[in-house]
Amino acid sequence: xxxxxxxxxxxxxxxxxxxxxxxxxxxxxxxxxxxxxxxxxxxxxxxxxxxxxxxxxxxxxxxxxxxxxxxxxxxxxxxxxxxxxxxxxxxxxxxxxxxxxxxxxxxxxxxxxxxxxxxxxxxxxxxxxxxxxxxxxxxxxxxxxxxxxxxxxxxxxxxxxxxxxxxxxxxxxxxxxxxxxxxxxxxxxxxxxxxxxxx
Amino acid sequence: xxxxxxxxxxxxxxxxxxxxxxxxxxxxxxxxxxxxxxxxxxxxxxxxxxxxxxxxxxxxxxxxxxxxxxxxxxxxxxxxxxxxxxxxxxxxxxxxxxxxxxxxxxxxxxxxxxxxxxxxxxxxxxxxxxxxxxxxxxxxxxxxxxxxxxxxxxxxxxxxxxxxxxxxxxxxxxxxxxxxxxxxxxxxxxxxxxxxxxx
Numbered sequence: 001x002x003x004x005x006x007x008x009x010x011x012x013x014x015x016x017x018x019x020x021x022x023x024x025x026x027x028x029x030x031x032x033x034x035x036x037x038x039x040x041x042x043x044x045x046x047x048x049x050x051x052x053x054x055x056x057x058x059x060x061x062x063x064x065x066x067x068x069x070x071x072x073x074x075x076x077x078x079x080x081x082x083x084x085x086x087x088x089x090x091x092x093x094x095x096x097x098x099x100x101x102x103x104x105x106x107x108x109x110x111x112x113x114x115x116x117x118x119x120x121x122x123x124x125x126x127x128x129x130x131x132x133x134x135x136x137x138x139x140x141x142x143x144x145x146x147x148x149x150x151x152x153x154x155x156x157x158x159x160x161x162x163x164x165x166x167x168x169x170x171x172x173x174x175x176x177x178x179x180x181x182x183x184x185x186x187x188x189x190x191x192x193x194x195x196x197x198x199x
Numbered sequence: 200x201x202x203x204x205x206x207x208x209x210x211x212x213x214x215x216x217x218x219x220x221x222x223x224x225x226x227x228x229x230x231x232x233x234x235x236x237x238x239x240x241x242x243x244x245x246x247x248x249x250x251x252x253x254x255x256x257x258x259x260x261x262x263x264x265x266x267x268x269x270x271x272x273x274x275x276x277x278x279x280x281x282x283x284x285x286x287x288x289x290x291x292x293x294x295x296x297x298x299x300x301x302x303x304x305x306x307x308x309x310x311x312x313x314x315x316x317x318x319x320x321x322x323x324x325x326x327x328x329x330x331x332x333x334x335x336x337x338x339x340x341x342x343x344x345x346x347x348x349x350x351x352x353x354x355x356x357x358x359x360x361x362x363x364x365x366x367x368x369x370x371x372x373x374x375x376x377x378x379x380x381x382x383x384x385x386x387x388x389x390x391x392x393x394x395x396x397x398x
Contacts, residue, residue: 027229028227028228028229028230029227030226030227030229030230031227031229031230110368111310111368151384151387152384152387155381155384155385155388156388158369159362159385159388162361162362162365162366162368162369163358163361163362163365165365165368166361166362166364166365166368167361169309169310169361169364169365170357170361182354185350185351185354186354186358188350188351189354189355189358189392190392192391192392192393192394193388193389193391193392194391195391
């Protein structure tokens with residue numbers, strides 16, 4: 001799982017983030033101690049503090065990284081080639097596949113939001129607003145170019161993101177279909193939902 | 200919130216369930232003690248044990264009741280009047296509105312599933328399977344009667360339920376629109392997603 005954060009250095013910080021994802025997922029954030037995280041990463045609590053000032057800081061690093069990744073993914077898809085339907089297909093396929101493949105991280109990112117300390121919470125909320133805005137603007141683009149037919153763009157954008165996010169709740173390593181197939185299935189459903197011609 | 204469980208007697212048991220929903224929602228199940236629950240309900244820990252043998256038993260009561268309610272709701276909607284599209288419209292409107300209005304309970308019901316003790320976990324999984332089956336069978340009915348056009352019924356059923364369940368994640372008392380309007384919006388999106396003629 002440490003390959004999730006290729007940009008995090010050193011390795012020890014990455015190992016701590018991976019250990020935290022496992023511990024938070026198993027017991028919840030509040031019932032996890034810094035000692036639990038350090039031990040699972042094969043370190044002492046003191047060694048954890050070299051990299052993160054607190055348990056909350058580990059959560060913030062996981063959450064910010066996940067939200068930045070999601071925003072980068074939808075931004076790239078929305079700016080891709082083709083009409084709004086083609087771009088939405090890529091966006092949903094990738095967003096859903098990511099939530100399936102990275103369901104353990106995605107659960108932490110989505111469900112432990114209120115545990116974030118104030119400045120990090122605000123930063124994450126800002127990233128979420130930007131992600132919403134990208135999806136809304138792609139739907140608006142599709143409506144104005146006659147590719148989509150949607151009555152309430154805000155609800156439609158929420159529904160598109162919800163479909164992806166909720167995958168992390170139920171998807172496990174044993175789930176079928178594989179993340180990419182699920183993403184493609186959901187992309188088809190979303191295009192129909194948005195009234196895409198020919199969907 | 201105690202009006203959620205009109206069939207639970209006596210009042211004290213209902214108050215304990217409501218206190219547990221608040222505590223689990225705030226700190227997570229694992230970090231909540233039976234003392235926290237009892238205190239929030241204005242009782243002693245000993246008084247809690249008169250009604251529930253353990254913290255897990257309180258969670259089970261909340262979770263089973265929520266899942267039974269969801270199953271009853273979708274079963275009634277699927278068996279209602281009109282064609283598959285009319286019945287799906289009622290099903291989604293009510294399922295979404297319930298997850299918005301009861302978001303605090305719904306979050307516990309949905310996110311603390313793995314904390315359930317084994318026999319209750321099995322019972323809840325069985326209720327979930329039945330709920331899935333009702334939705335799948337309504338979609339099959341719509342496809343075979345030519346009302347819906349869906350390529351993968353299993354994915355479509357999952358998506359319908361996901362849209363409702365995920366509302367509990369983000370909906371708060373301050374959210375807009377109101378639960379019934381959101382339900383109606385989502386019902387329109389779902390009918391389009393299922394390729395309902397005229398949606």
